[in-house]
Each structure stands twice: as C-alpha cells, then as structure tokens.
Amino acid sequence: MTDMSVNDRSYEAGMGDYFALMKPRVMSLVVFTALVGLLVAPVPVHPFIGFVAILCIAVGAGASGALNMWWDADIDAQMKRTASRPIPSGRTTPGEALGIGLGLSGFAVVLLLLTSNLLAAGLLAFTIFFYAVVYSMWLKRSTPHNIVIGGAAGAFPPMIGWAVATGSVSIESVLMFMLIFMWTPPHFWALALFVKTDYGDAGVPMLTETHGRDATRKHVLAYTVLLVPVALGLGVTSIGGPVYMAVAVVLNAWFLKGAYDIWTRDDAAADADNYAVEKQVFKVSLYYLFAHFVALLVEAALRINGIGGW
Known part of the structure; x- marks a missing residue:
C-alpha cells in the first residue's frame, strides 16, 4: 500500500485509476470468450451490432469489477496480491467505485437491450448481479466453495455472446x-x-x-x-x-x-x-x-x- 489515505483528496485520481477499478485483465478474458460465443454462433451478426454487444459485455464486466472492489476494499487492503488496487492504495474512494459500478451496469444492460435482445440483456444483468451480490457480498466470505459457485459469473460471457446472435440458449x-x-x-x-x-x-x-x-x-x-x-x-x-x-x-x-x-x-x-x-x-x-x-x-x-x- 501507499501512504495515501482513502480520504486524502490531495491525490487527484486519473483515468488510469478509474480504469483499474474495472479489473482490465479479467475484462479481457470476458471480452474474448464473449466474442467467441458470438462468432461461432450459427446466425451471423451485423458487425456494428456485434461491436456494440461486445462493448456492452466489456462495460458490464468492468462494472462488476468496480462493484467488487467497492465491497472488498477492506480485505483487498490485507492481501499482498491486492493491496495496490485503487481503493486500498488511496487512489480512489469506495464511493467513486460504487458510483462507477452502478452507472456502468445500467448503461451496459440498457444499451444491450436496445441493440440486441431481451435474453442477452437479461443474462448480462444477471451476470453483474451474480458477481457483485451473490459472489462478492455473500459467497466469498461465507463458504469455502465460493469459487465453485461464484465461478458462474465468469462463465456467462460466451453464453451472452451466443444469445446476442441467436436470441436463444x-x-x-x-x-x-x-x-x-x-x-x-x-x-x-x-x-x-x-x-x-x-x-x-x-x-x-x-x-x-x-x-x-x-x-x-x-x-x-x-x-x-x-x-x-x-x-x-x-x-x-x-x-x-x-x-x-x-x-x-x-x-x-x-x-x-x-x-x-x-x-x-x-x-x-x-x-x-x-x-x-x-x-x-x-x-x-x-x-x-x-x-x-x-x-x-x-x-x-x-x-x-x-x-x-x-
């Protein structure tokens, strides 16, 4: 950790700090598997619709990451692997992470609904809820099988990509x-x-x-x-x-x-x-x-x- 307090606003957060809240490495895997799900589907998708859909899935994944960092800021500060994340290091505040997470969640789900279909948007909304609430707020701190059940959140993206193309499962x-x-x-x-x-x-x-x-x-x-x-x-x-x-x-x-x-x-x-x-x-x-x-x-x-x- 750095010496900066979470509440020390003498440090002005930059775009890189806010982007880090979205767990970009995790997001890259989500984007890739969702893209594969879309491209291997038997129904072709217009390139623009496909681009917007993958963007929505990426933003939704980033929103989930920000909500997870907001909720887990206390334990992130105690682990060497996560102590340098934006909130425990004092580069952003929990409130900023919560606002970004909620705002991006709504944006991603609504835009996917408008450009794709209800099933794809519903799956994206459920994925965000599952990761932020079911896994982060409930399973992670309550059961050693947190990874088993919580892993479903990271498994939905190719299913969402497939649903964008086909409207089905x-x-x-x-x-x-x-x-x-x-x-x-x-x-x-x-x-x-x-x-x-x-x-x-x-x-x-x-x-x-x-x-x-x-x-x-x-x-x-x-x-x-x-x-x-x-x-x-x-x-x-x-x-x-x-x-x-x-x-x-x-x-x-x-x-x-x-x-x-x-x-x-x-x-x-x-x-x-x-x-x-x-x-x-x-x-x-x-x-x-x-x-x-x-x-x-x-x-x-x-x-x-x-x-x-x-």
Whole structure:
C-alpha cells in the first residue's frame, strides 16, 4: 500500500485509476470468450451490432469489477496480491467505485437491450448481479466453495455472446459456460496453494484455509477430472470438430497430469521447490482456456470455407 489515505483528496485520481477499478485483465478474458460465443454462433451478426454487444459485455464486466472492489476494499487492503488496487492504495474512494459500478451496469444492460435482445440483456444483468451480490457480498466470505459457485459469473460471457446472435440458449452455449465454470475451481485453487496465507490473513474462507492444502489438492484433481468430459463433449457439438478435439485432447491430458502431480505432493515437497508444480499448473490453466476458445474460432473459420466440422 501507499501512504495515501482513502480520504486524502490531495491525490487527484486519473483515468488510469478509474480504469483499474474495472479489473482490465479479467475484462479481457470476458471480452474474448464473449466474442467467441458470438462468432461461432450459427446466425451471423451485423458487425456494428456485434461491436456494440461486445462493448456492452466489456462495460458490464468492468462494472462488476468496480462493484467488487467497492465491497472488498477492506480485505483487498490485507492481501499482498491486492493491496495496490485503487481503493486500498488511496487512489480512489469506495464511493467513486460504487458510483462507477452502478452507472456502468445500467448503461451496459440498457444499451444491450436496445441493440440486441431481451435474453442477452437479461443474462448480462444477471451476470453483474451474480458477481457483485451473490459472489462478492455473500459467497466469498461465507463458504469455502465460493469459487465453485461464484465461478458462474465468469462463465456467462460466451453464453451472452451466443444469445446476442441467436436470441436463444443451446447445448453449445451451455457447454461453453460449463467449460469455464468447471475450469475456474482448479485454476483458482492452484493459485491459492502458492499464495499461502493471503486469504487466511484477510478472513476469506478459501478451501486452503478451511480444509487445508491436502484437501485442496484432492479438489484440484477431482474438478479437473470432471472438466475433461465437458471439454471433450464440446468438441462433438456443431461448433466443434477435429481441430478443436485435437487441441482439447492434448490440453486436457496436460492439465490432468498437472492436477495429478499436485495431488501426489505434500507441503514439505511443495515448500522444497517453492511451489513450482502449483505455479506451473496455474500457468497451464491460463493457456488451457485461451487455447480451447481459439480452437473454436478456428473451427468456425474452417466451416465458413466449407472444410470445418465433422
């Protein structure tokens, strides 16, 4: 943290500070998966409508981030990983974050309703509510399964993109949702294993703190095992194909091997190599999700040229 107080208005917040409230790194993943959901849908979307829709989803994600930072300012100040965020560092105030979050939420949902359809706008509104209220205000501080249930918020964007194009929900959009939903727990638990006491110091009941690292390692493996059939199942839908399936087989074998390696370790082994395996699995998890959605885009491009799909 800096020495600036949250209430010290001698510091004039800049656009970069306000943009940081919107969690731009998280927003980039949301935008990408939503764009894939829109582009792989079987119904073409006018480029301008598509641009506005993705903008609305991005703004909605940013609004969720600002509301999360407003609510979590107290615990953000206690964790090394988040202490430099705009509110705990004194660069912005909680009131500013709340105002930005509420204002952008309304803007994004209304604009998406006017330019797209009711289902897409309703899904965006529910996503913002789920992340800001259900996850941030309720689950995060009350249950070690906060990441499991709360992960739904980050899984909705491709479903929203699909709804923009088709006005409906289908098995393809549900499986894209499930891919992110099932990926989220092992992704975050791998991170929690090597950030050590950060969550405990802040009073967040992360699984590592409430059940211990051995239990967390078992959960990482269990959820990765459950993730594999979801990822492979997406490959046999209308948006899958041999390219996607090849990528999915390799990545799921890679991820599953990493989860198994985590499961077979104990704290002594992890401490000895500074949690090298856990850090590697966390990095793999980032490539994992990105590559699956890139493969879906490749399949869509091949289908356009009449050579994709099964």
